[in-house]
Amino acid sequence: VITAINDDKTSGVLPFAVVVAVDAIDLEKDKITYLWDMGNGTTKETTMPELDYTYTTAGDFKISVEAKDNHGASSKSNAISVYAGNEAPAVAIELTGGNKSFYLPGTPLQYVVTVTDKTDTAKIDPANLFVSVNYVEGLGKAAAPLGHQQGQAGISGKNVMLSLDCKSCHKEAEKSIGPSFVQVSGKYGKDPNAVSYLTQKIIKGGSGVWGEVAMAAHPSLTEDDAHQIIAWILSLTNKAAIKKSLPASGAIIPPANQKPTSVLVLSASYTDKGGNNIKALTGNNSVSLRSNTVSFAGNEKVKGFTFYKMGGTTILVFPAAEGWFAVDQFDLTGVRSLSLTTGWQAPPKTVVNFEARLDAPDGKLLGKGSLPVPQKGMQNAATKVPIEMVKDGKFHSIYFIYKAQEKISGGVMSLQFNDK
DSSP: OEEEEEESOSEESSSEEEEEEEEEOOTTOOOEEEEEEOSSSOEEEESSSEEEEEEOSOEEEEEEEEEEETTSOEEEOOOEEEEESBOOOEEEEEEEESOSSBOOTTSOEEEEEEEEOTTOOSOOOGGGEEEEEEEEESGGGOSSOHHHHHHHHHHHHHHHHHTSSGGGTOOSSSOOSSOOHHHHHHHHTTOTTHHHHHHHHHHHOBOSSSSSSOBOOOTTSOHHHHHHHHHHHHHTTOGGGSOOOOOSEEEEOOOTTSOTTEEEEEEEEEEOOOBTTBOOOEEEEEEEEBOSEEOOOSOOEEEBOEEEEETTEEEEEOOSSEEEEEEEEEEOTTOOEEEEEEEESSOOSSOEEEEEEESSTTSEEEEEEEEOOOOTTOOEEEEEEEOOOOOSOOEEEEEEEEEOSSOOSEEEEEEEEEOO
């Protein structure tokens, strides 16, 4: 059984040395041998689940491995991709101001993007950097927002094209041996089958559409690279649809109309210029910040409180009289108040009090708040707790001390961090 195949790097200049490893087990604990396919016609057999290999020619290569026991039973891994001949640039994102745990609507978030390209002696070109901010539903979708991918494809597609022989027959806006890329964009821009059709034309070549001159094939080009080239071509007559890049440094002001479950994703990509038959490569990075409204996971530290799940929401059920719960690892930069959303079956008849304390139940008092006796018919309300600002930029635990004069059939449903 193969559970994973990994490499220590995905790209590098020639000679490109890579270490690949596989996680494999034999359920009967038989001896395993490993047959590695390096994607360039070379195979290697090892008795250890690891291989050091050096590529001496440039290109995209797919590495896979077959694990076989001494009775002939075998399993084959998925393929992983590497590129030999160029090393992808490194992109870093630093949040220089604002909160590092979540975004606060209306409060500026300062950022700086830096690029390092060890293999490119040319100066970093700002035109090859794409920075964007997107709001996506849930942390699971925060890795690769579609809007950023589409914007970056316009940059990487052009640079991949320039590293191939395309430029000898095509110019961006002027007709040459073949049509200009603007002409191609105009012809296929509204064709729903454009991507699949043009991908085959680029990889397999062809003639007859624009004249008698045959278009050269590019059999070693990956479909992903072809798609990026096509994305750039099609953008030439539809520039309004392409999102513009944010600057390399600046401030983001999150709007107030985002859903409570929205995650802010700041993404940055830089594409180098490659070289003659050396593919341009793109480095990526992203930083995610959750909404300032926090739901409970059900594993919070509590005393007296208990957990109850209802419709996918975890509720912290009030204790009989006193108790506390805590949330961990939050930056309080810019936070001036905390709001607890509480609900009940029968409304409280007396005031309910909360304290917010730093890092311990008896830690520094940050602030106090009270839930007044609700009006008849109310089922929930927010208790605002103004707090003393914490400016150290560190991550803290916040303890909420609960005190009530009666038993209340209800609990805390969510927590919000506010800048006012």
